[in-house]
Amino acid sequence: MYLLYKIIIKVMRITHTLFLLKDETFLKMYYPILTKKKLNLDNPQTFNEKIQWLKLHDRKPEYTKMVDKYEAKKYVADLIGEEYIIPTLGVYDKFEDINFDKLPNQFVIKCTHDSGGVVICKDKKKLNMKQTKKKINKSLKKNYFYNGREWPYKNVKPRIIIEKFLSEKELIDYKFFCFNGKAKYIFIAKGKAHSTQREAGFYEIDLTKKAPFKRTDIKEIGQTIRKPKNYDRMIQLAEILSKGHIFLRVDFYNIEGKIYCGELTFYPNSGFLPIVPEKYNKKLGEMLEIPKEKNK
Secondary structure, rough: OOOHHHHHHHHHHOOOHHHOOOHHHHHHHHHHHHHHHHHOOOOOOHHHHHHHHHHHOOOOOOOHHHOOHHHHHHHHHHHHHHEEEEEEEEEEEEEEEEEHHHHOOOEEEEEEEOOOEEEEOOOHHOOOHHHHHHHHHHHOOOHHHHHOOOOOHHHOOOOOEEEEOOOOOOOOOEEEEEEEEEEEEEEEEEEEOOOOOEEEEEEOOOOEEEEEOOOOOOOOOOOOOOOOOOOOHHHHHHHHHHOOOOOEEEEEEEHEEEHHHEEEEEHHHOOOOEEOHHHHHHHHHHHOOOOOOOOO
16 A cells, blocks of 8 residues: 555656645655554554644644744744844845845855755855756745645745855754643754754753654764753743744754754654654654644
């Protein structure tokens, strides 16, 4: 059955007809392809199953603003202050609108509505403009919602945002897993996103030791993480931003003692996290309390 689902999804991707599948139908087909398990939406038990349930049944209008890489800045600033926002250098509807002559030598260019459409420019003179334009325009044409049916992305307006380049040093992502407004675990990642050199791992929230579970799809981080001096402030900010939400992952950078909010994520890995040992998928699921009533 998994093989049949895989063939159907592949054909529909090629023919650009995935939109014909209802969200629940798509997830019931796609979930087994990635996890080799049947998706239980009637009585979800694991973290991944409950994330899929939330995709379908927890849909509030403000979620669209919270995942829009430009609009989210205003949302975050209103809650915790503009000092935690990565400075924006410009927002554009199309690549041709960008005046690169007015940009600094270093910057980050990405799309507001997807994940992965990012170009980091460390030297404007060496920027391959043709490749950059091709990558950004390709991202602009995609509706990220159809990748995994993450509802908040469905109506995000595709735009280009250019941000300040933060650091020459390797950035560390501090990703707080917050359940009902409380940070319970942190996932720390080093290296560029989507890179084979990226290292990451789950830690107990106090950073004293690694969590008793890990992801199988990424290289386990091999060194002890030094706790930033303002780490407790990061936890506090994560809990402010996640207050009132069933689950929210809040991402920060911490550069020379200055905290920047990276993004807000409702569905880590789109709810297909390869967690081992498997029992912790269920234990995390026990922490995620889905409501009795559906919010659609």
